[in-house]
Amino acid sequence: xxxxxxxxIIFTSIIMxxxxxxxxxxxxxxxxxxxxxxxVQNYRFSIDALFVDDINDSIMTLEDNLKSLALxxxxxxxxxxxxxxxxxxxxxxxxxxxxxxGGGIWFIPYIFDKSxxxxxxxxxxxxxxxxxxxxNFASVEYDYPNQGWYKEIISRVTxxxxxxxxxxxxxxxxxxxxxxxAGTGIYVHGKxxxxxxxxxxxxxxxxxxxxxxxxxxxxxxYKRGKKIENSFVLLGNAxxxxxxxxxxxxxxxxxxxxxxxxxxxxxxxxLYGKTYITYHGKKYIPFFSKLxxxxxxxxxxxxxxxxxNVDMFYFPFTALILLFIFMILALVYFGMNRYIINPIDKLxxxxxxxxxxxxxxxxxxxxxxxxxLASTFDTMTKDIKAITKEREHINxxxxxxxxxxxxxxxxxxxxxxxxxxFDIYALMEPAKEVGGDFxxxxxxxxxxxxxxxxxxxxxxxxxxxxxxTVKTLINNLSQIGYEPADLIKLINKKICETNKQxxxxxxxxxxxxxxxxxxxYVNCGHNPPLIKTNSNEYKYLECESNIVLGAFEDxxxxxxxxxxxxxxxxxxxxxxxxxxxxxxxxxYGEDRLLEKVNKFHNDFVxxxxxxxxxDVLKYTEKIERSDDLTLLIFKYKNKHNSTCKTIYKAxxxxxxxxxxxxxxxxxxxxxxxxxxxxxxxxxxxxxxxxNIAFYAYPQAQGDIRVSVKKExxxxxxxxxxxxxxxxxxxxxxxxxxxxxxxRPLGGLGIFMVxxxxxxxxxxxxxxxxxxxxxxxxx
Amino acid sequence: MEISCxxxxxxxxxxxxxxxxxxxxxxEYGVKIKDTMExxxxxxxxxxxxxxEITFISSFGLKVVLELYKEMQAKQGSLxxxxxxxxxxxxxxxxxxDKFLDIG
Numbered sequence: 118x119x120x121x122x123x124x125x126i127i128f129t130s131i132i133m134x135x136x137x138x139x140x141x142x143x144x145x146x147x148x149x150x151x152x153x154x155x156x157v158q159n160y161r162f163s164i165d166a167l168f169v170d171d172i173n174d175s176i177m178t179l180e181d182n183l184k185s186l187a188l189x190x191x192x193x194x195x196x197x198x199x200x201x202x203x204x205x206x207x208x209x210x211x212x213x214x215x216x217x218x219g220g221g222i223w224f225i226p227y228i229f230d231k232s233x234x235x236x237x238x239x240x241x242x243x244x245x246x247x248x249x250x251x252x253n254f255a256s257v258e259y260d261y262p263n264q265g266w267y268k269e270i271i272s273r274v275t276x277x278x279x280x281x282x283x284x285x286x287x288x289x290x291x292x293x294x295x296x297x298x299a300g301t302g303i304y305v306h307g308k309x310x311x312x313x314x315x316x317x318x319x320x321x322x323x324x325x326x327x328x329x330x331x332x333x334x335x336x337x338x339y340k341r342g343k344k345i346e347n348s349f350v351l352l353g354n355a356x357x358x359x360x361x362x363x364x365x366x367x368x369x370x371x372x373x374x375x376x377x378x379x380x381x382x383x384x385x386x387x388l389y390g391k392t393y394i395t396y397h398g399k400k401y402i403p404f405f406s407k408l409x410x411x412x413x414x415x416x417x418x419x420x421x422x423x424x425x426n427v428d429m430f431y432f433p434f435t436a437l438i439l440l441f442i443f444m445i446l447a448l449v450y451f452g453m454n455r456y457i458i459n460p461i462d463k464l465x466x467x468x469x470x471x472x473x474x475x476x477x478x479x480x481x482x483x484x485x486x487x488x489x490l491a492s493t494f495d496t497m498t499k500d501i502k503a504i505t506k507e508r509e510h511i512n513x514x515x516x517x518x519x520x521x522x523x524x525x526x527x528x529x530x531x532x533x534x535x536x537x538x539f540d541i542y543a544l545m546e547p548a549k550e551v552g553g554d555f556x557x558x559x560x561x562x563x564x565x566x567x568x569x570x571x572x573x574x575x576x577x578x579x580x581x582x583x584x585x586t587v588k589t590l591i592n593n594l595s596q597i598g599y600e601p602a603d604l605i606k607l608i609n610k611k612i613c614e615t616n617k618q619x620x621x622x623x624x625x626x627x628x629x630x631x632x633x634x635x636x637x638y639v640n641c642g643h644n645p646p647l648i649k650t651n652s653n654e655y656k657y658l659e660c661e662s663n664i665v666l667g668a669f670e671d672x673x674x675x676x677x678x679x680x681x682x683x684x685x686x687x688x689x690x691x692x693x694x695x696x697x698x699x700x701x702x703x704x705y706g707e708d709r710l711l712e713k714v715n716k717f718h719n720d721f722v723x724x725x726x727x728x729x730x731x732d733v734l735k736y737t738e739k740i741e742r743s744d745d746l747t748l749l750i751f752k753y754k755n756k757h758n759s760t761c762k763t764i765y766k767a768x769x770x771x772x773x774x775x776x777x778x779x780x781x782x783x784x785x786x787x788x789x790x791x792x793x794x795x796x797x798x799x800x801x802x803x804x805x806x807x808n809i810a811f812y813a814y815p816q817a818q819g820d821i822r823v824s825v826k827k828e829x830x831x832x833x834x835x836x837x838x839x840x841x842x843x844x845x846x847x848x849x850x851x852x853x854x855x856x857x858x859x860r861p862l863g864g865l866g867i868f869m870v871x872x873x874x875x876x877x878x879x880x881x882x883x884x885x886x887x888x889x890x891x892x893x894x895x
Numbered sequence: 896m897e898i899s900c901x902x903x904x905x906x907x908x909x910x911x912x913x914x915x916x917x918x919x920x921x922x923e924y925g926v927k928i929k930d931t932m933e934x935x936x937x938x939x940x941x942x943x944x945x946x947x948e949i950t951f952i953s954s955f956g957l958k959v960v961l962e963l964y965k966e967m968q969a970k971q972g973s974l975x976x977x978x979x980x981x982x983x984x985x986x987x988x989x990x991x992x993d994k995f996l997d998i999g
Contacts, residue, residue, distance in 0.1 A: 771919075774917075793982065796951065799953075800951075800953050800986065803918050803953045803954075804953065804954055807918050851990075853990055854991060854994070856995070857994075857995040860961060862961060863958070865954040865990050869989055869990065
């Protein structure tokens, strides 16, 4: 999927960073939640410490104050002190409770005197914060025993001196504020004589709470002293189910005072357990507290504003981390490109160029590993160049060796133009390497012709050297004149002696007497040759294959003898033919070869050999052959006793004339030709030779080719040259009856030739002048 | 080829050669005789060619004989061939030299 290093590194980086990011986000969320919980607790502590405790303190002080007043009221009743004294004591008590707005002692009507209905001591703090006694309440106009708070309190007090809180009411007498009055009964000897009251102004309580500010210690990251907007408060009596005060912004707090708590939509008795409430689309966290006197105080803080700073901290923090991660990714990407991918690309490019033969100095400045790699690369390139050069040198030497080897095999066909007893053609198509195939043929005497094909084991230089040795050895030994059986034994022995490396040779060899057609052959572990006798089809020659040459020093090879008739043919080949494989790994095979040779209808050995070779090459086509491909075809044509032919060939020159007539004389002598005929041949030969030597090549030097052939009772003398076309027979005969004075000096020669030869023919073919003279043997 | 020339009488020259009178030797043979005749004090009127040791004569040899014959004719002299071997006589006859030369 990710094939390149680049893709792999990027992929790995992304995976790792994603994991890192996930872990981070997880912890960030956890931490945020934890922080919020911590904050809520902090708020609770703060609220308790700052407000609830304050209010409770105020309530307790108030109740203390109340108890003191009640005590003074009791004393006044029992001791019948003067009113002035009690006024003084009440003022002093109030001075001790600076937070008390006002309050007093109210006796039951007519308790001291049947004529004096109102007995009360009421003190309050005036605008100058001075405590003064207000006697206005002891009037018919106010008539305190008929006031709601008086009736409510006096009806609820008990001798246990409990403290009773009135429902909030609106004080319209002086301060015009919302009040709650706490009261307790004054009992003397178990008899209720009056009540003591203290006033508590609600609006200031609510106002104080609304001004609530987070405490410095609340959360260190929270901006100090900043007021939380949109918070609101509810103060109520849960036991008696009425609202004392609220500043809920969606409600009219004043009109709800004294009504049931059910009028507050967000309030429910189980509020204490809730983490937040949703009110008018906003989330609030309620802080619920129960006060000392049984009242409940609920402070609602808007959640969002409470945690604004936390979120303000976490969201940018997350974004920053994300940015950081992407920056790392980018850094990894660019760093990787610069320090890994680019140098690698460069090296790849250089390697590519070097492989195309370019000469390049590698220049990489960093990082250190690549500098080292480049230097190693450089060294390697130089080494490779040196090795390549050496290899080229070796290759060229091997090519030379190959051509030397190939040229050591006879390659001029026909090899014996003056012998027409047989046709022979052989070829070797070397494999890429120098190999060990070879063929050879030669006359071992005038009548015995030896031909052979051989395959040296192994390949390469050792095989080639061994092949040369073996070839020379066989050639030398066969010239000595051993009987075939002895010859092959000796060859084997000598090969064993010269072969310490355990190489061996397979060979098929035949010696034919070209006069009689007697063929002696031996197969030394070689492929069976194909043979055609009596104009039948080709078939594989059945003969014992003995063993390979060079294996056992003392081995008696089985020799076969047969007799060849005119037209009999033998085809020798090496396994390079039958074991040639095609791209499907199938071999050419013996059957295919047999089929192929039997398709031939003509007798031309060269055409046949070339055709087989091409067929094999076509078969293997794209596959590089591993073995040499070698073929030798021998066809017996004529018996020696009917024909004899020799050829003279040399540059046509007057200087070579002597050489020529000596050759001719020798033949005549060998063939036991009469002096008379010899003389004729001599004279005619000289004439034609001189003609060619003087006139055929006016410009440059050329050859003269003369063949003399004895056929039954005729001698055929044939002259050939490739000089300018000239037919001597067209020259008019000289008049031999002319008197000597009139006779020309020239023209005698050709006339004499015509006179002496029994037949003279001229033809010009293939750019050659051919003059054939026939002499009958009388 | 060995050629020996010998004066005889007042104006005679006797020439004896051995071997083949052919492409190789005929010219040499003719030139030698002509040179000898020119070098003689007296004008040669009688030329005798001894053929007894000539083994072979070709058209080149016959051509030289004809040349010498013509030269002697021009000088009012004579040319005689002596002891022509049997196997060479046919060659002379073939070209009709027997009509003006005594070939024996």
